């Protein structure tokens with residue numbers, strides 16, 4: 001096998017949450033380009049259909065399943081539908097996420113819980129459902145954030161806590177499943193990538209963040225997708241329990 005062949009995902013099936021916008025759309029296209037069929041989950045099913053069309057344009061199969069990852073039964077349904085359609089699940093990308101800035105003294109229990117429910121709990125429900133059917137050689141990738149590692153200058157307790165929690169979850173699931181089940185579990189920690197999520201930030205805030213990025217710019221989704229394919233494929237076959245930071249150098253400044 002050539003070194004580049006190790007990055008191929010031919011014959012594999014990926015379950016991808018948060019596939020209706022932003023990074024998820026780029027991930028879907030990249031996973032399909034590498035050879036995987038996809039089960040796509042998010043709440044906005046009309047937008048999932050558009051992502052499915054991109055996957056099919058790459059010559060791969062896709063199903064769309066309306067999914068709220070805060071609901072454990074909905075997570076189980078997404079994996080069940082993937083098994084019904086494709087008969088296997090090799091890759092899980094836990095990408096669904098929400099986040100906003102809100103001062104801690106004013107944040108209600110419901111607001112805080114709603115972020116944890118999606119960004120942290122949702123990843124656990126999805127991982128549990130997927131791991132029950134995954135065969136040895138499978139890979140789970142949790143999309144965390146540099147805000148799970150450092151502060152971002154805004155009041156984001158719920159988001160930061162959820163993304164830091166995801167790094168602990170990644171380590172523990174790797175410990176439970178890599179040896180016993182042959183499932184690798186890793187996290188990606190992206191820096192800034194322009195999506196609907198970053199649209200909510202003021203231009204002045206984004207400019208101040210850019211100054212701290214060694215590369216001098218935000219990332220583009222293809223650069224993050226390349227790291228995702230590495231962790232999803234046999235190229236990353238000896239990597240587990242790790243967090244791969246893709247941030248243009250912002251966390252070291």
Ligand SMILES: NC(=O)c1ccc[n+]([C@@H]2O[C@H](COP(=O)([O-])OP(=O)(O)OC[C@H]3O[C@@H](n4cnc5c(N)ncnc54)[C@H](OP(=O)(O)O)[C@@H]3O)[C@@H](O)[C@H]2O)c1
Pocket residue numbers: 017018019020021022023024041042043044045047067068069070094095096097098099118143144145146189190191192193194195196197198
């Ligand atoms: N963009 C960045 O710079 C950046 C940096 C670090 C980390 N991240 C992480 O990357 C991931 C993708 O974010 P993005 O930037 O692409 O933002 P985005 O465009 O807002 O996408 C978020 C995705 O999550 C889905 N989602 C939200 N709540 C959900 C729920 N309860 N159940 C199922 N799906 C849900 C959304 O779909 P529906 O609304 O249709 O459900 C959407 O597809 C997130 O985990 C985010 O924290 C992003």
